[in-house]
Amino acid sequence: MQTRALPALALICALGLAATACSDPTAGDSGSGSGADAGRTAVNPTARLDGVKLTMWTAQNTVNAPRQVIDAFEKATGAKVETQAIPDLYEQNVPTKLASGDRPDLMFWQPSISTLPFVQPKQNLLTLDGEPWVSRLGDTEKSLGVIDGKRYAAIVTSPAMLGVYYNKDVFRQAGLTEKDFPTSYDDLLALGHRIVDRTDAAAFYEAGGDKWPLQWQMQVQLTDLDERWWADLNANKEKWTDPVVVGAVKKYKEKLLDAGLAQKNHRTGTFTGQADALWKGEAGMVLNVTSFQTQLQAKYSTAEIDRKIGWFPVANSSATGLYSPDQTNGVVAFKTGDEKRQNAARQFLAFWLGPDYPAYIKTMKIPSVQPSVPTPDGLPETSKAQVSALPQAIGVFQAKAIVAPDTHLYLADMIFGKKSPQQVAQAIQDQFAQVAKAQGAPGF
Numbered sequence: 360m361q362t363r364a365l366p367a368l369a370l371i372c373a374l375g376l377a378a379t380a381c382s383d384p385t386a387g388d389s390g391s392g393s394g395a396d397a398g399r400t401a402v403n404p405t406a407r408l409d410g411v412k413l414t415m416w417t418a419q420n421t422v423n424a425p426r427q428v429i430d431a432f433e434k435a436t437g438a439k440v441e442t443q444a445i446p447d448l449y450e451q452n453v454p455t456k457l458a459s460g461d462r463p464d465l466m467f468w469q470p471s472i473s474t475l476p477f478v479q480p481k482q483n484l485l486t487l488d489g490e491p492w493v494s495r496l497g498d499t500e501k502s503l504g505v506i507d508g509k510r511y512a513a514i515v516t517s518p519a520m521l522g523v524y525y526n527k528d529v530f531r532q533a534g535l536t537e538k539d540f541p542t543s544y545d546d547l548l549a550l551g552h553r554i555v556d557r558t559d560a561a562a563f564y565e566a567g568g569d570k571w572p573l574q575w576q577m578q579v580q581l582t583d584l585d586e587r588w589w590a591d592l593n594a595n596k597e598k599w600t601d602p603v604v605v606g607a608v609k610k611y612k613e614k615l616l617d618a619g620l621a622q623k624n625h626r627t628g629t630f631t632g633q634a635d636a637l638w639k640g641e642a643g644m645v646l647n648v649t650s651f652q653t654q655l656q657a658k659y660s661t662a663e664i665d666r667k668i669g670w671f672p673v674a675n676s677s678a679t680g681l682y683s684p685d686q687t688n689g690v691v692a693f694k695t696g697d698e699k700r701q702n703a704a705r706q707f708l709a710f711w712l713g714p715d716y717p718a719y720i721k722t723m724k725i726p727s728v729q730p731s732v733p734t735p736d737g738l739p740e741t742s743k744a745q746v747s748a749l750p751q752a753i754g755v756f757q758a759k760a761i762v763a764p765d766t767h768l769y770l771a772d773m774i775f776g777k778k779s780p781q782q783v784a785q786a787i788q789d790q791f792a793q794v795a796k797a798q799g800a801p802g803f
Contacts, residue, residue: 402705402706404706404710404715405435405710405714406436406706407437408437410437411438411700411703412440413438413465413703413704414465415429415442415463415466416442416453416463417444417445419444421687422442422444424687425690427715427718428707428715428719429442432707432710432711432715436710440707443463453468453477454478462483465690465704465707465708466478466693467689467690468691470511470512471758472761474763475504475506476798480506481507481509484511484692485511485692485704487511487512487513487692490513490705490709491709492513492713492729495731496514496728496729497729497730499517500518501514503758504689512690512691513689513691513708515687515728516687516723516728517725517726518683518685518749519649519650519682519684520649520680520682520745521575521578521648521680521682522646522671522673522744523547523644523645523670524637524668524669524741525669526638527666527668527669528640529554529558529642529643530554530643532558533553533556533557537671539553542673542678543673544673547579547673548614550562550644551620552618554644560640561636561643562620562644563576563643564621564625564633564636564641565625566629566632567625567771567774568626568628570767570768570771571630572630572646572767573766573770573774574766575647576615577608577770578755578756579681580610581675582674582675582679583674584603586759592791593761593795593800594802595792599764599785599788600788608783612780616774626775630654634654637668638667648683649745652741652745661737664740664741665739665741669740669741670741679751682749682752682755683757690708690711712728712729717732720732720734720735724738726738726745761798762790762791762795762800764786764787764788764794765790769782770783
């Protein structure tokens with residue numbers, strides 16, 4: 360998972376096309392071609408669907424993510440579900456394909472207020488309010504997939520958790536224990552200095568080469584901004600040039616990068632390099648989301664991870680994690696004008712989050728989004744710690760702002776000396792306002 364915004368100009372073009380080409384005049388706003396949500400009968404997840412064929416769009420790197428549920432659904436119902444991988448960049452190419460008139464029955468899509476609007480949900484998607492699985496979701500998961508009070512996405516996996524992965528051997532060498540875990544971002548930086556002073560490891564590994572992980576050090580510092588600030592930002596009453604935002608960028612530059620807390624090649628570091636450096640003890644800490652966990656699990660056993668790597672949450676002024684919605688968290692169903700397929704798509708979601716859900720998360724080795732369905736055994740302690748932290752987690756700006764600007768690109772400019780912290784904030788604001796205006800957001 361790489362949490363990123365669409366390039367502003369490409370997004371604007373896609374939105375402009377979608378507004379004119381993606382609406383379905385045969386389908387009402389209820390989400391069904393023939394009536395309101397309240398008029399639907401309960402879905403039988405295993406009802407026979409012989410002869411029905413559904414298509415599902417995925418990103419290239421997630422084409423196998425729904426394989427278990429598709430196989431089980433086909434066996435239980437007789438339906439066929441074909442996955443179609445959309446070329447990268449997924450978030451850019453999907454709106455373009457929709458604008459051309461092409462559409463699937465189902466699709467993975469990030470269920471955040473900053474990304475869900477790019478597929479014009481009111482015009483294009485079935486509403487999913489009142490589906491039986493909605494009430495089973497955890498509180499954080501329930502908050503996702505909703506635009507203007509209507510649910511457009513089923514939440515099938517938990518949002519990524521942002522926190523600190525640390526090398527246990529490096530912490531031992533630095534004399535650090537769980538009692539030293541930080542309760543603020545300033546504490547985290549102080550922890551970094553203790554690692555640099557007492558070991559041969561870098562405090563942090565920063566991935567300037569891949570760019571997208573650069574956003575996280577800034578994100579953690581914005582967690583004291585309250586809901587009113589974000590609401591005002593979304594109404595064009597606050598700006599990304601707020602001193603709090605500029606201060607976060609400046610602190611990242613001066614107190615972490617310029618202070619020597621990152622590895623020497625932080626300008627060219629990579630996501631895979633992060634995992635290797637942390638595993639070898641060349642870096643003491645990595646601030647990243649759950650895709651980092653997935654990378655570790657692909658290479659090492661649970662026992663190996665438990666011996667080497669730990670995880671703790673941190674926010675600007677508390678020991679709290681952050682959650683970050685990603686593309687595999689949400690599945691949306693499209694208005695196609697074919698009521699049989701639309702009902703089958705609803706049934707597929709009811710099956711996924713109903714009778715098949717325990718088998719799905721066991722196969723995928725991922726946490727459960729339903730408190731009544733236990734998370735599978737055998738997950739690393741780092742994953743369990745993230746599950747525990749999720750109910751109290753704070754949303755990253757992708758979950759709070761109506762547009763998620765490409766902060767990582769502007770931060771990359773900064774670490775190469777092309778932008779000052781103030782210029783980074785101004786570039787973020789310019790893109791945010793440009794895309795919000797293209798979306799038709801009130802106040803822009």
